[in-house]
């Protein structure tokens with residue numbers, strides 16, 4: 110094992126959370142190493158609905174033009190369909206951005222963010238697997254990385270876990286069971302790009318059915334993204350054959366049965382097991398912060414996981430920059446952790462609470478039907494609820 114050079118910050122995970130934190134820190138002058146286990150561009154299981162508020166974050170990251178150059182689809186509405194075909198729509202304009210939401214593959218989006226990080230001065234290491242944290246006097250002071258067959262240690266003042274739901278670093282230091290997590294019967298998520306769907310132009314359509322839900326919307330190059338969650342029991346009954354799960358489970362939804370009738374699959378299926386939703390400790394040990402899905406996994410029906418990833422990356426970068434610059438309120442690792450926790454709660458608590466309530470209806474078709482009927486009847490109720498899943502449109506916490 111060799112010892113790599115020192116950094117101010119090491120970030121594990123090059124998804125939207127990791128890139129957002131890295132770009133923000135590099136723009137503030139920090140020496141940043143970003144470690145990503147895959148080689149980009151790579152496909153990623155996701156609904157690929159980029160919520161309208163992300164446009165402001167892309168602009169702040171200096172990557173808005175690159176995103177539009179990928180020619181994403183513009184999504185002006187999200188329409189929720191109950192199993193029997195009742196619907197309730199949520200216009201993207203309710204989320205306070207002049208632009209609609211975007212439909213863009215994660216291969217394109219994540220690649221553009223990672224390249225921007227590199228251009229901003231971040232040292233980016235791809236094909237590099239973060240295997241563990243380095244601990245010294247109970248503080249995290251770096252990580253070990255497997256890269257081209259050898260293992261190396263890299264040290265930094267602050268380490269950030271942006272490895273998504275696997276929490277590849279935080280899980281080594283945080284052994285307490287998390288009582289706030291909503292653990293459900295095992296679920297499997299699937300995703301593929303499709304040709305020839307009948308999804309309405311400019312719409313992200315969400316379909317509820319027994320044991321889960323799925324989304325269909327346009328992305329670049331005239332393709333549609335189909336991404337859905339089904340119970341592991343139903344998936345087993347379909348012999349884990351994704352096409353069969355679509356036919357026998359997803360198309361129980363009357364609208365999905367119409368829009369998918371003529372569709373065919375244009376990419377390999379991706380599948381992943383889902384453990385549950387909700388939050389983890391965001392500063393699990395001194396010197397380590399968690400962002401994006403490694404901090405909280407918000408329900409996919411909100412289409413706001415990437416927004417939270419970008420926002421939490423920005424929050425963690427702000428708190429970390431204050432610590433590195435020895436600002437009076439953030440001179441110790443304890444103060445850094447406390448400041449980040451407060452900023453995180455202020456920004457995300459309310460929306461996570463609302464989502465845990467809505468989740469109860471999402472997995473039970475009769476409740477979803479009732480909720481859709483109720484919300485379809487009132488624009489103002491629907492608008493208030495939709496906005497509550499996002500929190501404030503601009504965070505109240507920034508640092509310079």
Ligand SMILES: Cc1cc2nc3c(=O)[nH]c(=O)nc-3n(C[C@H](O)[C@H](O)[C@H](O)COP(=O)(O)OP(=O)(O)OC[C@H]3O[C@@H](n4cnc5c(N)ncnc54)[C@H](O)[C@@H]3O)c2cc1C
Pocket residue numbers: 121122123124125126127144145146147154155156157158159160237238239240271272273274275277298299336337338383400401402403407409412413414415416418
């Ligand atoms: C079924 C489903 C549908 C969804 N649909 C949407 C949607 O339409 N819109 C939306 O906004 N959100 C959606 N989400 C949520 C969204 O995908 C996540 O919130 C978002 O990807 C979180 O970003 P992240 O950067 O935290 O993690 P990720 O995007 O998961 O990125 C983590 C990165 O870390 C890397 N990594 C992992 N382990 C290591 C390691 N040990 N060493 C180095 N690198 C590592 C991974 O390769 C990956 O590139 C959906 C989620 C699911 C499950």
